[in-house]
Structure formats: structure tokens, C-alpha cells
Amino acid sequence: MLDGAFMLFVQQLLNGLLDGVYYLLIALGLSLIFSLGGVVNLAHGAFFAVGAYLTVAISPYVGFSGALVMSPLAVALLGVLIERFMLRRFYRSDPILSLLLTFGLAMVAEQGLRWIFGAAPLSYSMPTALRGQIFLGSFVYSYYRTILLGVAILCVVALWLLLNKTSFGRVVRAGVQNPDMVGALGISLQPYMTAVAAIGIGLAGLAGVLLAPIYAVHPAMGQEIITPAFVVCVIGGLGSFWGVVVAALLVGLVKGFMVAIDMSAFSIAAIYLMMLVILLVRPRGLFGERIQRFE
Amino acid sequence: MAKLIDTTRRGLVRGAGAAALLTGVGMPAIVRAQADAVRIGHLTPRTGFLGPLGEYAVMAVDLAVEEINAAGGVMGRKLEAIKEDSVNPQTASTKAERMVERDKVAALVGEISSASCLTISQVAERSKTLFVNTGGNSDSLRGKDCKRYMFHVESQNTTYVKTAGQALKARGLITGKKVYSLTADYAFGHDLTAVAKKFLAANGATLVSDDLVPTDASDFSSYLLKIRAAAPDLVISNLAGNQITNFLKQYAEFGLTHAVAGFGFDTALAWAAGKDNFAGIWPVMWHHLIDAPSSKAFVAAFTKKYGKPPENQAWGDYVAVKALAQSMNEIKSADSAKIIEHWEKGAKFDALHKREAYFRASDHQLIHEAYAIEALKPAEVKNQWDLFKSSDPVPGPNESLEAIFTQGDEIVCKF
Numbered sequence: 001m002l003d004g005a006f007m008l009f010v011q012q013l014l015n016g017l018l019d020g021v022y023y024l025l026i027a028l029g030l031s032l033i034f035s036l037g038g039v040v041n042l043a044h045g046a047f048f049a050v051g052a053y054l055t056v057a058i059s060p061y062v063g064f065s066g067a068l069v070m071s072p073l074a075v076a077l078l079g080v081l082i083e084r085f086m087l088r089r090f091y092r093s094d095p096i097l098s099l100l101l102t103f104g105l106a107m108v109a110e111q112g113l114r115w116i117f118g119a120a121p122l123s124y125s126m127p128t129a130l131r132g133q134i135f136l137g138s139f140v141y142s143y144y145r146t147i148l149l150g151v152a153i154l155c156v157v158a159l160w161l162l163l164n165k166t167s168f169g170r171v172v173r174a175g176v177q178n179p180d181m182v183g184a185l186g187i188s189l190q191p192y193m194t195a196v197a198a199i200g201i202g203l204a205g206l207a208g209v210l211l212a213p214i215y216a217v218h219p220a221m222g223q224e225i226i227t228p229a230f231v232v233c234v235i236g237g238l239g240s241f242w243g244v245v246v247a248a249l250l251v252g253l254v255k256g257f258m259v260a261i262d263m264s265a266f267s268i269a270a271i272y273l274m275m276l277v278i279l280l281v282r283p284r285g286l287f288g289e290r291i292q293r294f295e
Numbered sequence: 296m297a298k299l300i301d302t303t304r305r306g307l308v309r310g311a312g313a314a315a316l317l318t319g320v321g322m323p324a325i326v327r328a329q330a331d332a333v334r335i336g337h338l339t340p341r342t343g344f345l346g347p348l349g350e351y352a353v354m355a356v357d358l359a360v361e362e363i364n365a366a367g368g369v370m371g372r373k374l375e376a377i378k379e380d381s382v383n384p385q386t387a388s389t390k391a392e393r394m395v396e397r398d399k400v401a402a403l404v405g406e407i408s409s410a411s412c413l414t415i416s417q418v419a420e421r422s423k424t425l426f427v428n429t430g431g432n433s434d435s436l437r438g439k440d441c442k443r444y445m446f447h448v449e450s451q452n453t454t455y456v457k458t459a460g461q462a463l464k465a466r467g468l469i470t471g472k473k474v475y476s477l478t479a480d481y482a483f484g485h486d487l488t489a490v491a492k493k494f495l496a497a498n499g500a501t502l503v504s505d506d507l508v509p510t511d512a513s514d515f516s517s518y519l520l521k522i523r524a525a526a527p528d529l530v531i532s533n534l535a536g537n538q539i540t541n542f543l544k545q546y547a548e549f550g551l552t553h554a555v556a557g558f559g560f561d562t563a564l565a566w567a568a569g570k571d572n573f574a575g576i577w578p579v580m581w582h583h584l585i586d587a588p589s590s591k592a593f594v595a596a597f598t599k600k601y602g603k604p605p606e607n608q609a610w611g612d613y614v615a616v617k618a619l620a621q622s623m624n625e626i627k628s629a630d631s632a633k634i635i636e637h638w639e640k641g642a643k644f645d646a647l648h649k650r651e652a653y654f655r656a657s658d659h660q661l662i663h664e665a666y667a668i669e670a671l672k673p674a675e676v677k678n679q680w681d682l683f684k685s686s687d688p689v690p691g692p693n694e695s696l697e698a699i700f701t702q703g704d705e706i707v708c709k710f
Contacts, residue, residue, distance in 0.1 A: 008524045015516050117342070119350035120606070121540055121567035123679060126548065133550045142521060142548045145516070202624070214548055215513055216540035216567050218347060224513055258516035265480050265507035 009260050016256020017249050018145060020232075021152045024248035025207035026225055027232035028159060031125050031244045034233070036177045036189075036196050038095060039087055042102040044229065045222030046109035047201045051075045051208025056124045062126045066147025068151075075205025076198040083197035091193070106222065113219040126213035136169050148210050155203060155253055160241060162199075172196060176239055231275050235241050237288025246286060250274070322678060332375035333629050335370075335619060336394030337612070338387055339405040339430065341380035344510070344536045348407050348561055348608040352429065353378055354601055355609035356404070359616035359695040362596070369623045376404075376616070381411050388414035395422045401629040402427065404575035404615045407608065409433035409483055412445075419444040425631035427619065429611035433557065435487045437658045437701065441708035444631065446638060448615045448646075450580050450700070452490045454665060456558045457699045458578035458689050460494045462667030466552055466576075470499040470531045475527035475553075477518060477542065480507040483559070487533045491558050503527055508534060515545045521552055532575075533555035536564070538619045541576075543568040563606040565683065570676040573683070576669050581610040581647055584685055585666070590647040604680050610647060614661075618644045649688055650696065656710035662696045 030044050054071040055064070062070060082105070090098035131145040162171035174182050175189045182189055207225075215221065228251060236247030251271050258267035278286060337356050339349040356376050363374045377398050381387035388408070394400045395418060403424040406412045412431030419426035420442045428436065428447045437451050463469050474495055478488040478621055488505060495502055503525050506518055520528055530553050534542055539557065543564075546555060555575030562582060565573045583594045583604040593613060597605040605613070621644065623629045626637050639656040646652035652663035668683040690698040 004524070008520065011520055012517055015520055019516060037511040114346075120347040120563045121537055123567050125544075125569040125571040131548075140520070140549065142516075142545075142550075144548060187697050214541075214544050216537040216544070216564075218537055218567070220342075220344065220346070224511060227511075253512075256517045259506070259521065262504075262506070264518070265509065268509040268511055 004138070011139055012256045012260035013253060014139075014256075015141075016253040016260075018149055018252065019256060020250065020252020021149055021249040022207065023225070023229050023232045023251060024245060025152055025155060025203050026212070026229035027236070027244050027248055028156070028241075029203040029239065030229055031201045031233045031236065031241075032196050035239050036172060037087065039074055039090060039098040040102065040197055041087075041200075042226065043082075043105035043109060044102075044201070044204050045224070045226030046106045047075050047079065047222070048203040048225055049113060049219065049222035050078065050109060051205030052124075052212040052215075052221060053117060053122070053208075054205070055189075055209045055212045056117075056122050056217055059124070064130070064213075067189065068206075071209045072202045072206040075208070076202030079201025080194055080198045083194050087197065088190075088193070095161075106226075110219050117219070119219060121216045121218035124212050130213070132276065144213065151206070151210060155206065156245060159199070159203075163241060166185065166217060168192070168195070186254050196273040228271065231271055233285075235275050235278050235285055237282070237285025239289040240285070240287035243285055243287030331371065332373040333623065334375045334377055334400045335616065336391065336398065336399055336403045337378040337405045338381040338390055338394075338403065338411070339375050339378075339612070340382065340407055340411070340551070342382065346406045347563055348430070348536075348606070349380070350564065351606045351609040352405060352407070352612040355597070355605060355611075355613040356616055358597055358600055359613045359620075360694055361435050363620045369620050369629065370627055374616075374620055381406060381408070381415075384408070384410040384414040387411035388418055388500055391415045391418040391426075392422070395424050400424065401623070402631060402634070403618055404619070405429055405612060409436055409486070412436055413440055416440070416442045416445040423631055425619075427615040429615045430608055432483060434490060434701070435486065437660050440705045441658055441710065443635065443659075443710040446635075446654055446661070448611045448618070448661045449659065450663075450665065452487045452558070453701050453705065454580075454699050455560075455578045456487070456490045456494045458665040459556055459558055459576060459667055460498070461689060461699075462578075462669075462686055463529065463556055464498055465483035468556070469495065472500050472528035473503050473525075474500045474529045475503055475522050475525050476505045476531040476533055477508050477515075478505055478533040479538060480509050483535055484508075484533050489557050489595055491531065491533060500529075508538065508666050510538070512538070513541050515542050516549070519545060519549045519551060522553065523549070527553055529554045529556060533559060535559055536561075539564040540567040544572045546574065547572040561607055563608070565670070566606075566680065570671070570673045570679070570682050573670045576667055577683075578665060579607050579668055580663070580665050582640075582666060582668060582683075582685060584681060585648065586685075587647060587649050589645045593647055614644070614646050617644075650692075655697070655700070657706050658701070660700060662700060664690070664696065665699055702709070 033039055033041050051071050054074055055067040059067045126144055130144045134141045134143055140230050172192055179189055232247045232251055236243030254274055255267045258270050339352045340346055341349040343594045360374050360376050368374050379390050391403055404427045406428055407430035409431035412428045415426055428449055430449045432452050434451045434453055478484040557577045560577040595602055622634050622637050626633055638654045642651050643651040643653050646663045648664040650664055652661050655662050667686040670683050
């Protein structure tokens with residue numbers, strides 16, 4: 001019995017870690033856009049919702065796999081347009097302005113979804129081929145979530161390689177640390193910023209596609225995910241890729257732990273408490289680097 | 296190159312706070328009223344997690360007003376509905392007050408949130424304006440918080456629990472069985488779970504666990520693992536809104552096979568879950584497949600106007616507006632006190648069921664038939680709306696309609 005209870009506990013912790021992965025896709029883009037552009041993108045959740053709605057809209061024609069490719073690309077394109085015509089104007093201005101802009105964008109997007117698709121949640125089911133469970137002894141896991149996990153890991157690895165092993169990544173990292181120096185070297189950060197917005201926002205769209213089969217697709221779904229994603233960014237610390245990764249897993253772990261010990265009512269509150277404690281001890285977050293211009 | 300960015304690390308923390316703020320902002324929709332019309336004020340949440348249901352309520356009110364005016368209006372005058380997003384209990388009360396003071400509405404109609412019902416009922420009582428609650432379920436609104444000026448078309452948690460409970464008991468899922476429940480961690484969930492526990496205990500079921508689920512939780516995987524380990528005979532949802540859809544989708548995803556049921560429900564959530572995920576037995580006060588002429592006419596008119604069938608929240612607001620107009624025409628007065636007197640005397644209404652409904656004088660609850668619906672297997676489903684089969688009306692034709700409502704000692708209302 002104790003053994004059974006222990007196994008369940010272990011399973012809960014593992015499940016919690018995996019739960020954190022969903023936040024990761026949102027939080028990575030959020031962190032990237034803030035690090036380079038200094039824009040707190042409150043509309044990030046809205047892009048997540050748009051990704052999910054697009055999936056529901058185009059799946060009947062292109063299937064889930066088609067949507068998995070096309071929706072994030074479409075959302076990334078939307079991100080490029082918004083960066084080009086809106087965000088770009090605010091890199092130099094008071095951050096409160098970009099905060100207001102993206103806050104407004106989030107509301108427009110949510111209301112737009114309500115307008116086009118109705119306020120009622122939309123029906124969307126997992127494709128039959130992805131249904132089923134995986135059993136390992138007393139462990140059980142949904143087959144679909146292992147795929148989700150695979151895609152998320154792939155994204156994290158690809159993004160890390162892009163940022164750390166390419167010349168593109170070198171410029172971006174330099175831009176995060178010292179944009180003026182990058183400018184002095186004759187490199188314009190503008191196209192990089194556009195690319196980073198496309199990647200970050202595209203990732204949010206991808207998360208929307210991946211979660212549409214298991215979450216309710218409704219206009220306010222972006223709002224629901226943006227707050228925990230911010231918490232992940234804050235806990236992880238700015239400018240730290242792995243900080244965000246560790247924070248996302250930590251948030252999932254704490255949530256799973258609280259449910260496992262029959263304290264589910266406090267599972268969300270515990271995340272905020274954790275953020276508070278971490279910020280008191282480490283004001284820059286877990287792995288936040290000292291970035292001169294943010295101090 | 297000039298400094299590209301001028302911001303602080305704290306901007307991100309501020310962002311987190313602003314993100315949380317996003318949830319609380321609503322938009323007013325103010326509609327100017329005509330001078331000679333009879334006005335009713337409609338308040339319901341149109342944004343936030345109850346927004347999807349509120350939208351159905353608004354559609355139903357528009358349809359009802361249209362039909363009433365097409366049939367000659369109220370006492371020869373046009374009926375007009377002033378509709379606003381109630382947002383939260385404080386805003387609901389402010390807007391209710393404005394509707395009464397400035398717009399001179401004859402009655403207030405609406406709501407889904409029990410907390411907002413309470414604040415509106417205080418305005419109603421103070422200003423002696425009739426308020427018809429169409430969506431607040433809490434027992435206390437009909438109990439210790441009952442008001443002379445508040446009537447309830449929507450039924451209370453006790454009724455929902457008894458309706459689903461009887462169907463579950465008849466299937467042998469209650470007596471002597473192990474039950475696991477998930478409860479939404481706010482007033483509605485707590486109220487519902489208290490009634491559910493009473494029912495389970497009285498009928499010999501063992502509640503092995505009751506997990507409180509935070510309202511902003513959308514992932515149920517950790518709960519599902521616990522449920523699987525506990526191996527109950529029945530899983531009960533005391534959840535609300537999109538959480539029910541999330542729960543059903545993920546329950547199917549994890550392939551759990553324990554019987555599922557719920558004590559609180561809205562059809563829109565089943566539609567959102569879809570035929571592959573919708574499962575279990577649920578209580579509804581009305582649904583779009585009821586075989587009664589007036590119900591069919593309502594479903595046909597609604598579907599014609601909006602391109603989709605009405606959800607059970609649409610029923611409540613439609614019936615409330617229709618009952619108000621009918622009574623005003625019958626007694627030739629839009630005076631709240633006179634309508635209350637008329638209703639307390641047991642005026643009968645067609646509430647789109649087989650048997651006629653009436654407001655009970657003791658607690659102002661609309662007494663009517665209800666149904667337990669059961670999910671069809673995916674292969675049996677013919678279209679995206681008709682996902683379930685319905686029980687016969689509860690209570691049965693020979694039973695008193697009050698059998699599923701609070702009875703005897705359970706009625707604690709004192710006006």
C-alpha cells in the first residue's frame with residue numbers, strides 16, 4: 001500500500017514536470033521578446049488563442065498535422081506584421097506604452113475571436129490516431145502528451161541551438177546584453193528583432209495548436225495561460241534560457257506536488273508563493289543575468 | 296546608435312500584474328431606451344468565464360422581446376430590454392441601480408453568478424423592483440438570503456443534485472458505492488458540494504475523496520492520476536464552466552473508464568467537449584430535445600435566428616422574459632408588487648416543459664420538470680448538437696413537481 005502510494009507520488013511529480021512543459025512554449029517566446037525588445041508582450045496569450053482557433057478552423061481541411069505546421073506559421077506572420085507596424089515604434093519609449101499597446105491588442109484579439117467564432121467554446125477533438133494511453137507498470141500516460149512533450153523538447157533544443165550555435169544567435173545574445181555596442185559594430189538589430197518576434201509569437205501559436213485537443217477552445221484561453229507564463233519568466237530570470245526552462249518545470253512540479261499531497265486548492269496559490277519567495281531571495285530570478293540596461 | 300531600449304527588469308514583474316488585470320476588465324454596452332416602452336433591465340456576465348453562457352442568455356432575451364413585440368407587446372406598449380454585462384457582483388449592483396433609477400425599468404432579469412444575484416437582489420429589495428434570477432444556483436439565495444422581490448427561474452443546487460442523483464441511484468451507482476468528486480474552489484462549487492455530500496451520505500455512498508480545484512486550473516492530469524489510483528465506482532464533477540469541458544476532454548484522453556456524472560452542467564460545455572469526449576450523466580432543467588410543442592417552437596425560432604440550437608441558459612432568460620410579459624398583460628400592470636402578488640397566488644406558466652410550471656410562494660422558486668441526460672456513444676451521435684439522450688421528465692407524471700426541490704425543513708426562506 002505504501003509502495004502504491006509512493007509510486008503514485010512519484011508519478012504525480014513526473015506528471016507535474018511534464019505539465020510545466022506547456023508553459024515553457026509560451027514563456028520562452030515571452031522571455032525572448034522582452035530580453036531583446038524590452039517589450040512586455042501582454043498579447044502573447046492572445047497569439048496562443050489565435051493558434052488554437054486557427055487549428056479548429058483549418059483542421060477540417062488540412063488535418064491536425066497540417067494545422068500543426070500552418071497555424072504556427074500563420075501566427076508567426078501575424079507576429080511579424082504586429083512587430084513591423086506596432087511594437088517597433090515602442091522599443092525606445094517608456095515601457096508603460098508598450099504595456100498599454102499589448103494590453104489593448106490582447107483585448108482586441110479576444111473580442112475579435114468572440115466576434116468571429118462566438119463566445120461559446122468551440123468543439124475540438126483529438127485525431128483518432130493520436131488517442132490512447134501508454135502503460136509502464138503502474139504508470140499511465142496519455143499517448144498524445146508524449147507527442148506534445150516530444151514537440152516541446154524539439155523546440156527547446158532547436159531554439160537553444162539557434163541562439164548559441166549560429167551567427168544569428170550571437171547577434172541576438174549580444175543585442176540582449178548591449179544593443180548600443182551591436183549598433184556601433186554596424187549591425188542593425190531591427191531585422192533580428194523581427195525574427196525574434198516571429199519565433200516567439202510562432203511558439204505561442206504552436207502551443208495553441210498543441211493544447212487545442214485537450215483544453216477547451218474559448219476566447220479567454222489566452223488570458224488563462226498568460227499569467228502563469230509570466231510567472232515562469234519572472235522565476236526563471238531575464239536573459240536566461242535555461243532559467244525559463246527550469247522555472248517552467250518547477251512551476252509544474254509544485255502544482256503536481258500540491259495535488260499529490262491533497263492540497264489541490266492551493267496548487268495555483270503555491271506557484272505565486274514560490275515566485276514571491278524566489279524574488280525575495282534572488283530579485284533577478286533563479287538564473288537571471290545582470291543586464292546593464294535593465295538595472 | 297541610440298539606446299535601443301529604456302526599461303527595467305521590474306517591467307516584467309509589472310507585466311505579470313497587468314496580465315492578471317486583463318481578467319477583470321469588461322466592456323459596458325449601454326443602450327438608450329425609448330420613452331413610452333415598458334423596459335426591463337437584463338444583467339448577465341458577458342465576459343469572463345461565464346461569458347459564453349451569458350451570450351446565450353442575451354440571444355434568448357432578444358428573441359423573447361422580438362416575439363412579444365410581434366404579438367402586440369405589453370399592455371399595448373413596446374417591450375424593451377436594456378442589456379448590460381454584469382462583470383462582477385459590485386458592477387452588477389451599480390448597473391442594477393442605474394437601470395432602476397435612470398432607466399426606470401419595470402423589472403430586472405438575468406444573472407448566472409450567484410454572488411451577483413445577491414447584490415442585485417439587494418438593489419431590488421431596496422428599490423422594490425422585481426428581480427427574476429435566471430442562472431444563479433446557490434441554495435442560500437432561496438434560503439437565508441431569499442428576498443420578497445427576487446424570484447428564481449433557475450433551479451437551485453439541491454434540485455440539480457436530486458435530479459442527477461435519482462438517475463444515478465436508479466443505475467446502482469450510489470448506494471454502497473465509492474464516489475470521487477472534483478469541486479470548483481469558489482462559492483458555487485462549495486455550495487454544490489455541500490448539497491452533494493448530503494445526498495451521497497443519505498443514500499449510502501462513500502465519498503473517498505473530494506478535491507478542490509482552483510478556478511484558474513485547466514490541466515486535470517494530476518487529478519486523473521489520483522482518480523485512477525483510487526479506483527472509484529463513480530466520478531462526480533462539481534465543476535463549472537470551461538473546467539467541465541477541460542475535464543471531459545482530458546478524462547477521455549487518459550482513457551479512464553469509471554462512470555462519470557456531474558451535479559452542475561450546461562449544454563454548451565458538452566458541445567465544446569464534442570462527441571468523442573462527452574461522457575456521463577448530468578442534470579439539466581431544460582434541453583433542446585424536449586418533446587413539448589412550446590419547447591420545439593422555441594428551439595426552431597432560436598435556431599432560425601442564430602443558426603444553432605439554444606443552450607439551457609437561453610431557456611432561463613427566455614422563460615423569465617416571457618413570464619413577465621404574460622403576467623403584465625394578464626394583470627394589466629407592470630408594477631412589481633402586483634406581479635409578485637399574482638405570482639405568489641400560483642400563476643401558471645408554460646416553461647417549455649410538458650407540465651405547467653409555477654412560482655412557489657414560500658421561496659419564490661419556479662417549480663417545474665427537470666431531466667437527467669446521458670451521453671450517447673460516439674457512434675450513435677448524428678450531429679454536433681444532439682450528443683445525449685434524455686430521461687423522462689423528473690419527477691414522474693404521478694409525482695408532485697416539488698419532489699426534486701427543497702422540501703419541508705429544507706425550505707428555510709423567511710421574507
